Amino acid sequence: DSGVTQTPKHLITATGQRVTLRCSPRSGDLSVYWYQQSLDQGLQFLIQYYNGEERAKGNILERFSAQQFPDLHSELNLSSLELGDSALYFCASNNPHNPYGYTFGSGTRLTVV
């Protein structure tokens, strides 16, 4: 157990639908990062939050959004889902005293049918 919790582990949904992926960072970590891993692709950075505020944005589609709540958990919302959105979605966290070296959760596997 890395200390970063992601739910659900698996999700199957239809095209056009909307889903929410949830992440609880490791205790004491203020930053949360979301990454997407599609087939044969590396880990694509989507978005970073730090202590509730958006800090950096990567290749995140407009159909996707995220937020970090006061208790530091984060949610990634994916809407108008397409077949190409099928991927592993990872959340990672770190803290200001250890700026390098993310702790990753075990991921959510999203399948869009």
Next chain:
Amino acid sequence: DQQVKQNSPSLSVQEGRISILNCDYTNSMFDYFLWYKKYPAEGPTFLISISSIKDKNEDGRFTVFLNKSAKHLSLHIVPSQPGDSAVYFCAASASNTGNQFYFGTGTSLTVIP
């Protein structure tokens, strides 16, 4: 635009031999590099890192080499063990972009007993 590239999707090595995993990057501002290891159904875990002020960092059986002029780094595993079989991701960041890391596409290492 893939700023970090791992051109070998897979590598097979005999147990006891050396495994060499390669990584190239394009952004000359990158100054910190990490290797992550990923087992199936788990998130990536931190393996070893190197700062641009060094050209080598060693941790047990794992050594990372950095060639800044060639924008190339490599991970050496000696001796390789069957438990090392996993996907290895190279990641890089620039200190002026905060803690955002760019990941390669990964190399799947198989160590044959």
